[in-house]
Amino acid sequence: MQEPAVEDGQETGPGGVKATPVSCKPRAKKRKTNDDIADIAKQCLDEINGLSTETDKSEEDDDEIYGNYASSEMRKINNELLKQIVKGEIQKIFLRAHLGHFEAELNVRVKRQHFS
Numbered sequence: 001m002q003e004p005a006v007e008d009g010q011e012t013g014p015g016g017v018k019a020t021p022v023s024c025k026p027r028a029k030k031r032k033t034n035d036d037i038a039d040i041a042k043q044c045l046d047e048i049n050g051l052s053t054e055t056d057k058s059e060e061d062d063d064e065i066y067g068n069y070a071s072s073e074m075r076k077i078n079n080e081l082l083k084q085i086v087k088g089e090i091q092k093i094f095l096r097a098h099l100g101h102f103e104a105e106l107n108v109r110v111k112r113q114h115f116s
């Protein structure tokens with residue numbers, strides 16, 4: 001097998017791959033002015049704000065959409081006592097779901113669908 005041609009200033013690494021020497025000299029640091037720093041900060045904030053709005057939109061799922069609907073309906077209830085009763089009932093439903101109360105009903109529905 002023939003070795004690849006190596007130009008001046010290049011070395012050959014493992015497998016005959018050309019490697020270009022890298023200068024490790026530190027570059028002279030340019031002092032940033034307050035305007036430069038303000039521009040950089042503004043660019044960073046713009047990027048962060050852009051990313052957060054993109055993330056917020058992409059992470060909206062069915063549960064969040066339904067939660068927005070539920071909160072919209074709650075805002076329509078003007079009576080504070082009635083609103084507290086509705087919230088209590090919703091909490092009871094969540095508790096029953098977490099305790100597995102609806103699992104048996106779910107299994108019965110699934111079985112009925114398979115035999116229909």
